[in-house]
Amino acid sequence: MTASPNNGVDPAPNPHATAEEVEAALKDTKLAQVLYHDWEAETYDEKWSISYDERCIDYARGRFDAVVGTDQALPYERALELGCGTGFFLLNLMQGGVAKTGSVTDLSPGMVKVALRNAEGLGLPVDGRVADAERIPYDDDTFDLVVGHAVLHHIPDVEQSLREVIRVLKPGGRFVFAGEPTTVGDFYARWLSRATWYATTNITKLGPLRGWRRPQAELDESSRAAALEAVVDIHTFDPADLEKMARSAGAVQVHAASEEFTAAMLGWPVRTFEAAVPEGKLGWNWGKFAFGGWKALSWVDENVMKRFVPKGFFYNAMITGVKPEPKEA
Template sequence: MGDDTPGDTPEETPRPAATEAEVEAAWHDTDLAQVLYHDWESGTYDDKWSISFDERCIDFASARFATTLGPAAAAAPKPFGRALEIGAGTGFFSLNLRQAGWLEEVVVTDVSAGMVDVALEHARRLGFPDGEGGVSGQVAGITELPFDDASFDLVLGHAVLHHVPDVEAGLRECLRVLRPGGRFLFAGEPTVVGDRYARALGRATWAVTTRVTHLPPFRERWARSKEELDESSRAAALEAVVDLHTFHPGDLARTALRAGAVDVTTATEELLAAFLGWPVRTFEAAVNPERLGWGWAMFAYRGWQRLGRVDRVLSKVLPQGVFYDVGVTGTRP
């Protein structure tokens, strides 16, 4: 296991923010929007989502992976031999799963070269060997994977399917590169209902926080600059373009079956935890980050963690569709 802490991340070259003209062009070109947004976000993505490669995120990634595996977890090989991550971002899911012992060899892919660069830098800092048997990366999208048929034991992703224009075609391509009996697993996708309350909570928190922090008693210590808020607004505009789908769990399972998968199951997480998590994330984006520290991060995480335990109990009695996150897994015949 690596010993990175949340504040111990590689120095990243800042990438220029998208201009208004670029954002306008991206509204009409989904592929451009995906690359532009994720290249732009690559230098700040870890801070935005409190990503780290320490025990906190290792436990989180491992628990989410096991929850999505569901009944298959007991029979799943550990580690999976050769794993391909789709939309890997900065490597949060696969690199933490490798540290937890779930994965052996990892290939990270993303449509953003910036994201792949950061993920590979994280892998080097964690001491993983490059290439075969370790961690490697390529720029690639889910519907055109540059890999041979039947070349992976596992294809996985976290919070990526909602960015994919044709989810069924993407899952069919994942099945192509899986060996017979190989498994795909995608976690952290927004449900239809969950997305509605998450966005409502985010908008309300943003409005209240930005107004309060610009009042005279708080402005100097708590407010972000107008330039930073404008940049966040441009990011939010692009985010609306790249977030293409929300899912009903049953519909997502049927999509996987149409793609050719078997043994398909879904699992959902976060209800009460989402009602805390989304206001917390929005608050962090709206205030001067110097006012928040490790104590705040642990307060937010521990609160989310406690509510997550309650959610696991509620998941036994409430329908899947009311939860925020849905994951899906299945195998290649």
């Protein structure tokens, strides 16, 4: 089977979903994906502290190396990012020397728009399409590398998407997906986030702390977005199950890894607190604490916790595999 890019005009972003659209999206996960991510696109980099400098270049390259290893022949000639969001993973990997040229795809027009804008600002050779990950609109044997970050858990049929990834890869080409929630990790991350949101939004009702409270309209909008978030986050994974799925899709040299245990227990409350207080309220010292704390606990996880904590208890799962070379006749 082959697929070619559609030469039609991609749909425009819809950053202001109506109540009726949100209600319909609660019953239609793909509509929810579009509405939620269009909603978030213009503020997504700020919300998740995404940048395209040394900090995030090192982070993206670190995720790649953690699951693939450091003995790869780089750079790959042409890479595709599936579910690109604002382009965080691919653009930083390209800056980190992993790939020369790239293509970005996402179901959300808003995200593709921002990813292409980010690529242009960085001077990177990247094109993009609005596309469903279960039907990737490129021909067979097109890419040397396919990557994604925090995307597989949004896709209804993950194995079908992996089959498509194998199809568009050249023989010997590799895929790398990172940032996928484990089942155990998602459980404790959600409870920590809910507790932090509840505590922050209620404590800031008190007189002396009202200056730390976001306007109610913004809090209400965040709650509406959170309702959609519960619909767009479809899956959690066990690393071993991810490996089985990748092999079933046709991949070889499959390997899964995981990371962030204590780091996730800090990271999720920190991110939730940042989303609950007014923009600009937290200064440089807070950012230094948040990043420094995450980095220190990541070291603890890698050098201490991995010795005795099961792989499935870490928050983030990563998976890589290779498209097999054709067998000789």
